Amino acid sequence: MRIKNKLFPYPTVQMDNGVYKNAIFETAVRYQVEHNKFKLFCSAHINVPEIQALIDAKKAAYVFHFECARTYYREKVAFRSEEHCETIDGEALDRKLEICPMIVATEDIDSFSCDDLSDMFSGEEISFAKGDIIAIGRQQELTIVKEQDNLKKLSSIFYVDSYPEDVEYKHISIQPDDRQIGILIPKNDAARFRQCKDDPRRKHTLFSAFFFPALIAVVDLMKSQDGEQYSDSLWYVLLSLKGKEKGIGDVEQWQDRTSFEIAQILFDYPVTSYLKELATISEGEDSI
Amino acid sequence: MKLHLLNDGALRKLKHSVYSNISKYQSDDSSWIESYLAERNNTFISKIDDADVELVLPRNEDRKEFDGVNAKLFHSAFPGISAAMATDERLWATLCHGKFYTYMHTRWPVSVTQRTQSFDGIVNQRYFFYRGDPRKSIERNGLSRLWLSAEMTYDPDRDDPYELTKVLLQNTNFVFHLFGRKFSSNKQILQGTLEAVLALEKEYGKPVSKTPITEYGRRLNLIGGASLLDLWNKEEAEKNAYDFMRPFM
Numbered sequence: 001m002r003i004k005n006k007l008f009p010y011p012t013v014q015m016d017n018g019v020y021k022n023a024i025f026e027t028a029v030r031y032q033v034e035h036n037k038f039k040l041f042c043s044a045h046i047n048v049p050e051i052q053a054l055i056d057a058k059k060a061a062y063v064f065h066f067e068c069a070r071t072y073y074r075e076k077v078a079f080r081s082e083e084h085c086e087t088i089d090g091e092a093l094d095r096k097l098e099i100c101p102m103i104v105a106t107e108d109i110d111s112f113s114c115d116d117l118s119d120m121f122s123g124e125e126i127s128f129a130k131g132d133i134i135a136i137g138r139q140q141e142l143t144i145v146k147e148q149d150n151l152k153k154l155s156s157i158f159y160v161d162s163y164p165e166d167v168e169y170k171h172i173s174i175q176p177d178d179r180q181i182g183i184l185i186p187k188n189d190a191a192r193f194r195q196c197k198d199d200p201r202r203k204h205t206l207f208s209a210f211f212f213p214a215l216i217a218v219v220d221l222m223k224s225q226d227g228e229q230y231s232d233s234l235w236y237v238l239l240s241l242k243g244k245e246k247g248i249g250d251v252e253q254w255q256d257r258t259s260f261e262i263a264q265i266l267f268d269y270p271v272t273s274y275l276k277e278l279a280t281i282s283e284g285e286d287s288i
Numbered sequence: 289m290k291l292h293l294l295n296d297g298a299l300r301k302l303k304h305s306v307y308s309n310i311s312k313y314q315s316d317d318s319s320w321i322e323s324y325l326a327e328r329n330n331t332f333i334s335k336i337d338d339a340d341v342e343l344v345l346p347r348n349e350d351r352k353e354f355d356g357v358n359a360k361l362f363h364s365a366f367p368g369i370s371a372a373m374a375t376d377e378r379l380w381a382t383l384c385h386g387k388f389y390t391y392m393h394t395r396w397p398v399s400v401t402q403r404t405q406s407f408d409g410i411v412n413q414r415y416f417f418y419r420g421d422p423r424k425s426i427e428r429n430g431l432s433r434l435w436l437s438a439e440m441t442y443d444p445d446r447d448d449p450y451e452l453t454k455v456l457l458q459n460t461n462f463v464f465h466l467f468g469r470k471f472s473s474n475k476q477i478l479q480g481t482l483e484a485v486l487a488l489e490k491e492y493g494k495p496v497s498k499t500p501i502t503e504y505g506r507r508l509n510l511i512g513g514a515s516l517l518d519l520w521n522k523e524e525a526e527k528n529a530y531d532f533m534r535p536f537m
Binding site for chain 2: 001006008009063065067069070071072073074075076078090091092093094102104106129130131132133146159161164177178179180182232
C-alpha cells in the first residue's frame with residue numbers, strides 16, 4: 001500500500017499538505033534477519049498533543065501496514081507505545097516489502113479539535129470514523145534479499161545466449177526477464193564466446209567485453225522512465241541493493257551520475273582488472 | 289524425494305519455443321516434454337517435497353467443474369510451497385509440463401481458443417508466467433491459481449477448511465473480480481466476503497451472481513480510498529459484504 005499526495009475528507013497529518021501548521025509524524029523502520037525471520041523495529045512519534053491524547057485514550061493507534069504484492073502478504077500491526085518489534089516469516093516475503101506507517105482511528109471519534117489545525121478548519125469540530133487515517137508517516141520500501149538466493153553473485157544476474165535461428169542481428173542486446181538479464185549475441189559470436197568463457201586468462205577481458213557494457217545499458221534502463229516496471233525483478237532488486245552497499249544510494253539518486261560511472265562502481269572498476277589482465281598477456285607474449 | 293525443477297536456461301528455452309511447439313501441446317503424445325524434463329542439465333533439485341497426488345480431470349464442457357476439489361487436492365498435497373516459493377515461475381512451469389501435464393492438457397486444452405486468444409497465448413498464460421506482473425501471472429497459471437485460491441481461503445477453523453476455496457472457484461468472475469483488487473490480499477476481507485456469499489446462497493437457495501461481487505469490489509475500493517479497510521476483522525468484513533449484496537438476491 002502506497003499513499004501518495006492523497007486528499008482525505010477529513011484532516012490528515014501528511015508531509016507538507018498544509019492541513020496542520022506544525023505537525024510532524026516521525027516514523028522509522030529498521031530490520032534484521034535471523035534464521036529467515038525478518039525482525040522489524042518500528043518507531044513512531046507525533047508532536048501534536050491532541051492526537052497523542054487520542055492514542056492514550058485508546059481511540060487511535062499507531063498502525064504500520066506491511067505489504068508484499070508478489071506474495072499477497074498484507075498485514076497490519078497496531079500499537080500505542082512509541083516502539084514496537086514485529087517479526088515476519090521470510091517465506092511470506094519476496095524482494096520488496098512496502099511499509100506504510102499511520103495513525104488510525106480505532107473507534108468513531110466525535111468532536112475532535114486541535115490548535116495546530118490550519119485556519120481553514122478553525123472553529124470546526126472534526127469527527128473521525130473507525131479506520132480513518134489521522135496521520136501518515138514516511139513510507140518505506142525494504143529490499144528483501146534472502147541468504148539462500150542463488151543469484152546473489154552480481155555477475156550471475158546475467159546469462160549469455162545467441163539470438164534465435166531466424167534472427168540475423170549483428171549487434172549485442174539485452175533482454176531483461178523476471179530473474180536475470182539476457183545478453184543476446186549473434187550465433188557465430190556465441191560459439192566464440194563458449195570457446196573463451198572457461199579460459200581463466202580471458203576472464204576480465206570477457207567481463208569487460210560483455211557484462212560491463214551490458215550493465216551500462218541496464219543502468220540506463222533502470223534510470224529511465226521505463227525502469228519502474230522492472231523494479232520487482234530480482235536483478236533490479238539486487239543491483240539497487242548493491243548501489244546502496246557501494247554508497248551511491250537508491251536508484252532515484254543515480255540520476256546525478258552517468259550510467260557509465262555507476263556501472264563501474266557496481267562492478268568494482270572492471271577496466272582496471274581488464275588492463276592488468278592485458279598487461280599480463282602482453283608480458284607473456286614478449287617473453288616468447 | 290524432492291521436486292526437480294527446470295533451471296533458468298531450460299525454462300527460457302521452453303518458453304521461447306512455445307510458438308514452434310504448438311502442435312506438440314495440442315497432441316496427446318507427451319513424450320517430447322517428458323524427455324526434455326528428463327535431461328539432467330535442464331533441472332535442479334528444489335527444497336519442495338514431491339507428492340503422490342492426482343487431480344480430477346474435467347469430464348465435460350464445464351472444465352472448471354472440479355477446480356474447487358483440485359485446489360484442495362493440490363494445496364494439501366504440497367504444504368511445503370511457501371508464498372515466496374510460489375512467485376517462482378520455474379516451479380509452476382515445471383509442474384504444468386511434468387507431473388500435471390495430463391491435467392493441464394484437459395483443463396486448459398490448446399485446441400480451444402477463448403475469444404481472440406491465440407494458441408500460444410493459452411500456453412503462455414496457463415503453462416508459464418505470462419505477464420511481467422507476477423501477481424497477475426500467479427492468478428492465471430493453470431496450477432498456481434489453484435494453489436493461490438486455496439492458500440488465501442484456507443480456514444482451519446471450519447469443518448472443511450477448504451469450504452471457502454470451493455465458493456471462490458465456483459464462479460470464474462469471483463476469482464477475476466476479487467483477486468483483481470488489492471484488498472483481496474487481506475485474508476480477513478477475502479474470507480469474510482466469501483462467508484457472506486455462502487450465507488446468502490444458503491438463505492436464498494441460489495448462487496450469488498457476478499453483479500453483486502463486482503459492485504461490492506468497487507465499493508470496497510471506494511471505502512479503502514478514505515479509510516483503512518485492514519482494520520476490519522473477518523466478522524465485520526462478512527457483515528459489510530452481506531448487507532451490501534443482500535438486495536441483489
